[in-house]
Amino acid sequence: MxxxxxxxxxxxxxxxxxxxxxxxxxxxxxxxxxxxxxxxxxxxxxxxxxxxxxxxxxxxxxxxxxxxxxxxxxxxxxxxxxxxxxxxxxxxxxxxxxxxxxxxxxxxxxxxxxxxxxxxxxxxxxxxxxxxxxxxxxxxxxxxxxxxxxxVDSKNRFQEWVQRNVTTNPPEYITKQVGGLSHAPVFTAKVFVNAKEYGEGKGRNKKDAEKAAAENALAKLKQEGML
CATH class of the missing domain: 1.10.1520.10 (Ribonuclease III domain)
Known part of the structure; x- marks a missing residue:
């Protein structure tokens, strides 16, 4: 053992x-x-x-x-x-x-x-x-x-962009369970920078939801030509 x-x-x-x-x-x-x-x-x-x-x-x-x-x-x-x-x-x-x-x-x-x-x-x-x-x-x-x-870690890539372009403070994630079963919950996360929402995502756990939110934020930045 x-x-x-x-x-x-x-x-x-x-x-x-x-x-x-x-x-x-x-x-x-x-x-x-x-x-x-x-x-x-x-x-x-x-x-x-x-x-x-x-x-x-x-x-x-x-x-x-x-x-x-x-x-x-x-x-x-x-x-x-x-x-x-x-x-x-x-x-x-x-x-x-x-x-x-x-x-x-x-x-x-x-x-x-x-x-x-x-x-x-x-x-x-x-x-x-x-x-x-x-x-x-x-x-x-x-x-x-x-x-x-x-x-390939999306949270780190988003944080690096934020600290290069917006603020030295790290992004803030607000995550909560929104459904699913006790053994298979579903979480949603929103990521904020200086109180402004940048992205949202879902996942089977808090970490996956936060990564999805960061990926969503990165996708928006790319679409807007900021990344």
Whole structure:
């Protein structure tokens, strides 16, 4: 068993593996993993940024930002989940399982984030314990994969345009769930710069919706001859 699945507090691991759809079908189960997912997402963004800062001293801010997005995007986190054995241990509702939830990159990546958050808490909020777990995973990602993904990240490209042409402040995304099932939600996102809306998009999760909004903004800029 991978070390990230070795917990002193087994209840904490159980919660990290528990999706909203499972709690919906088993109301007595308690809390699902979305709060832990939020924590894990923040931790992974910090650790991936620090990792890239130390491993690529020749790269500038824009390139580091693109590479960070590539290291912690949905596809890559889903791959990490499979590598450490989280995917088959996810606690899903029957509907999610029938819809292929164990192979769903969104569920895999979200659960991986939740387990990272839970592992941090289980180790008394010691970031070094988490770093020891995730840095070998970052090391395992082939350089060509990082490069190919970092070159196509729409949020980073839009942010670069904004900071070159409008303001040094990053774009603001407002995202909310607008429909779908508990195991297959639909989100919509709008992106604003200085309170002006630039684009809108939908996705299966917040990250995909925000990327779609950025792509919409870039398409509008291109149509207007500004890109």
């Amino acid at each position: 991978h070390k990230i699945l070795t917990f002193r507090n087994e209840k904490l691991l159980r919660r990290a593996l528990t999706h909203r759809s499972y709690v919906h079908e088993n109301p007595g189960e308690g809390e699902h993993n979305e709060r832990l997912e939020f924590l894990g997402d923040a931790i992974l963004n910090f650790l991936s940024g620090e990792y890239l800062y130390h491993h690529h001293s020749e790269k500038g801010e824009d390139e580091l930002t693109r590479r960070r997005s590539a290291l912690v995007d949905e596809k890559q986190l889903a791959k990490f989940a499979e590598e450490v054995g989280i995917d088959l241990r996810m606690r899903l509702g029957r509907g999610a399982i029938l819809d292929g939830g164990f192979q769903n990159p969104n569920l895999q990546s979200s659960t991986f984030e939740a387990v990272v958050g839970a592992y941090y808490l289980d180790n008394n909020c010691d970031i070094e314990a988490v770093r020891a777990i995730v840095e070998p995973l970052f090391d395992s990602v082939p350089e060509q994969i990082v490069i190919s993904r970092s070159n």
